[in-house]
Amino acid sequence: MKKNIIFILIFTIFASTLYAQSIARVAFVDGWVDVRTAAGVVDEALIGDDLSAGSSIITGRDGYAELLERPSGSTFRVSPNTVFAIREREVNGRNESVLAVAVGEVAFKVNRVAGSGTLVATNSTVAGVRGTEFVVFSGSDGTTLIAVAEGLVEVEAYGRSVELYADEAVEVRPGSPPGPKIQLLGRALDFSQWNESRRQEFLNDPVAALRAVDRRLDYYNEKIQELQPQFLEMTERVLQMWAELDRIYLEQGQDAATQYDRTVLGPASINAVHIGLNVRYYALSALSMRRFVVGNMYAEMKSRYITRLNDPVFIEFRNLYNEVLRKFEEITISRINATDI
Amino acid sequence: MKKNILVLLVIFVLIISVFTGCKQDPEPDPVSIEGRINQFVGDLNTASGRSGISKHFHSSHPFSNIDADVLIPLFPTLPDGSSYSVGSISSGDSTRTVVINRTSLASIGRTFIMLAAGNNWYILNITVAP
Amino acid sequence: MRKTVLFLISVWIIIGLLSCTTYSQRKSSSNKIVDLVNAQNSAVLSEITSLPFLFDREIIVLERDRNMIWQNISNAGFSFEGIISTESIPVSSGDYLFFGNTFEVRTWFEKYLPQRASLVKINTRNGLYYMILGSRTKVRINLPGGRGSFPTIHGFTGPVQEAR
Numbered sequence: 001m002k003k004n005i006i007f008i009l010i011f012t013i014f015a016s017t018l019y020a021q022s023i024a025r026v027a028f029v030d031g032w033v034d035v036r037t038a039a040g041v042v043d044e045a046l047i048g049d050d051l052s053a054g055s056s057i058i059t060g061r062d063g064y065a066e067l068l069e070r071p072s073g074s075t076f077r078v079s080p081n082t083v084f085a086i087r088e089r090e091v092n093g094r095n096e097s098v099l100a101v102a103v104g105e106v107a108f109k110v111n112r113v114a115g116s117g118t119l120v121a122t123n124s125t126v127a128g129v130r131g132t133e134f135v136v137f138s139g140s141d142g143t144t145l146i147a148v149a150e151g152l153v154e155v156e157a158y159g160r161s162v163e164l165y166a167d168e169a170v171e172v173r174p175g176s177p178p179g180p181k182i183q184l185l186g187r188a189l190d191f192s193q194w195n196e197s198r199r200q201e202f203l204n205d206p207v208a209a210l211r212a213v214d215r216r217l218d219y220y221n222e223k224i225q226e227l228q229p230q231f232l233e234m235t236e237r238v239l240q241m242w243a244e245l246d247r248i249y250l251e252q253g254q255d256a257a258t259q260y261d262r263t264v265l266g267p268a269s270i271n272a273v274h275i276g277l278n279v280r281y282y283a284l285s286a287l288s289m290r291r292f293v294v295g296n297m298y299a300e301m302k303s304r305y306i307t308r309l310n311d312p313v314f315i316e317f318r319n320l321y322n323e324v325l326r327k328f329e330e331i332t333i334s335r336i337n338a339t340d341i
Numbered sequence: 342m343k344k345n346i347l348v349l350l351v352i353f354v355l356i357i358s359v360f361t362g363c364k365q366d367p368e369p370d371p372v373s374i375e376g377r378i379n380q381f382v383g384d385l386n387t388a389s390g391r392s393g394i395s396k397h398f399h400s401s402h403p404f405s406n407i408d409a410d411v412l413i414p415l416f417p418t419l420p421d422g423s424s425y426s427v428g429s430i431s432s433g434d435s436t437r438t439v440v441i442n443r444t445s446l447a448s449i450g451r452t453f454i455m456l457a458a459g460n461n462w463y464i465l466n467i468t469v470a471p
Numbered sequence: 472m473r474k475t476v477l478f479l480i481s482v483w484i485i486i487g488l489l490s491c492t493t494y495s496q497r498k499s500s501s502n503k504i505v506d507l508v509n510a511q512n513s514a515v516l517s518e519i520t521s522l523p524f525l526f527d528r529e530i531i532v533l534e535r536d537r538n539m540i541w542q543n544i545s546n547a548g549f550s551f552e553g554i555i556s557t558e559s560i561p562v563s564s565g566d567y568l569f570f571g572n573t574f575e576v577r578t579w580f581e582k583y584l585p586q587r588a589s590l591v592k593i594n595t596r597n598g599l600y601y602m603i604l605g606s607r608t609k610v611r612i613n614l615p616g617g618r619g620s621f622p623t624i625h626g627f628t629g630p631v632q633e634a635r
Contacts, residue, residue, distance in 0.1 A: 042523075058532060058533070061535055061538070081533055081535040083533070103533070295529040295530070295531065298527070298528075298529055299526055300539065300543065302527060303544045306543075306544055307547045308547075309630075325528065329573055333574045338582065341575055
């Protein structure tokens with residue numbers, strides 16, 4: 001309940017458009033940069049490419065990309081070893097664009113007309129932004145670091161929010177509310193150094209780190225389990241309305257059917273679809289976390305312990321990993337398609 | 342002899358230019374508003390079309406997350422022998438009223454709000470036609 | 472007529488020899504990979520591993536993560552110890568089971584498995600490992616031990632229990 005109130009607060013402060021009308025175009029590319037399309041096809045990113053439905057930018061170790069969002073003129077600078085996606089979701093009947101940093105570093109310069117806003121999502125938090133310059137670091141252990149250069153960013157997780165002004169930063173661990181504010185005092189943050197510190201912390205206690213990520217995945221699974229039955233129930237009712245539409249058509253003609261569609265079927269069908277889209281949003285967020293955080297953790301552990309797979313630390317980690325994957329297969333996968341992989 | 346060598350050389354150059362000079366996959370034509378709507382409605386009629394339906398939507402909308410299941414309340418699969426087709430598309434700017442026919446069943450009206458990305462138009466939003 | 476028959480026999484012999492070469496190339500391809508792993512040559516292994524890379528049940532898409540895997544494996548001193556047998560066969564549809572029976576692994580096999588990939592089964596004293604190898608690639612940069620061409624590595628898993 002508290003979380004919902006926070007979302008509403010963030011939304012009323014920052015978002016007022018019925019739908020975002022924005023385009024992200026690749027304005028600059030250097031090194032290895034790929035675009036992953038909605039169909040799951042990975043292709044080289046070229047200047048002038050527009051991110052089509054459901055696509056994302058993936059940069060290699062020497063890759064760098066700049067995206068220009070229109071008509072706002074916002075720019076996103078995507079650093080090497082980063083996965084960055086532009087999506088949208090619906091909250092309380094309104095659409096919000098969501099810029100998702102699955103892993104890596106993206107610098108944002110957001111220009112928004114007064115009264116509209118956008119959200120930035122990572123594996124551990126959602127941040128509402130308005131007319132501001134800031135950097136998002138999404139660590140390989142699921143931790144997020146947001147540092148603001150200019151403007152205001154409100155960072156929310158687990159019912160608590162923190163407002164960041166210029167020269168302030170906050171770290172958010174997965175499965176936890178935002179940490180205390182960090183005063184940057186003019187310091188520039190080095191993502192690879194920060195990520196390395198996160199990695200070391202992960203290696204010191206990999207089970208605890210994976211448990212924190214598991215908590216966040218549980219949140220996504222809870223939302224899926226809450227909304228999916230609602231979607232199915234609404235779909236069933238809407239299909240009955242479609243049958244009623246055709247009955248009216250056969251008995252009373254097209255005009256009567258059109259009236260029924262306009263007043264009953266149409267709104268209900270669109271409402272049902274939006275619930276389904278929200279389920280997909282949580283499923284795709286869970287997939288992102290599972291792929292880029294859990295996957296990275298497993299790869300790190302398995303490759304490190306490959307000659308001592310009987311080590312108790314690895315065994316405990318692997319058992320928890322198997323449980324995470326079991327829940328993912330059982331709950332999340334039902335709302336994932338092959339094109340998402 | 343010299344003539345034969347020359348002929349072989351010319352053939353060799355021609356063959357090489359076929360593989361290196363020509364574009365193997367020419368750029369597809371840009372998709373207009375009407376083209377996008379027609380493609381979208383056409384795809385509603387096949388399983389493969391429905392599974393890839395998200396490609397018709399612009400990334401800046403929740404519809405970019407759509408899949409075949411989520412599509413069902415909006416455009417359910419039709420019985421065998423029945424299909425969706427475009428009845429009419431209103432003229433105008435990026436907001437179009439579309440009458441969508443269903444074979445031997447009621448037609449419906451939907452408003453398609455379109456948005457261009459580069460040279461191609463995509464569906465931004467679908468609402469009930471007034 | 473005689474010339475035609477001789478010509479056809481020659482062609483048949485040449486094709487046969489080439490096939491032998493292909494088979495022995497395939498066999499030596501997996502040996503090349505085994506040698507790289509045993510030499511702990513993570514730099515070349517990273518260079519010849521394509522993305523997305525299937526590592527157990529994980530689909531690795533970032534270069535950084537791919538390089539980390541091979542670096543860690545090398546640093547751990549891993550090698551294919553006491554090889555009992557090495558077998559190389561074309562990949563078949565059920566082979567995803569060696570990696571894991573998950574939606575993502577099945578999808579990787581459907582979407583990313585290259586044509587004419589081979590499944591290499593390396594049976595060693597320290598366990599049974601599988602690799603998916605594809606067409607040859609020349610190492611782009613000068614790396615020690617990286618001269619020549621190597622098969623592309625698409626997947627690696629192990630040690631596994633036989634018949635998952």
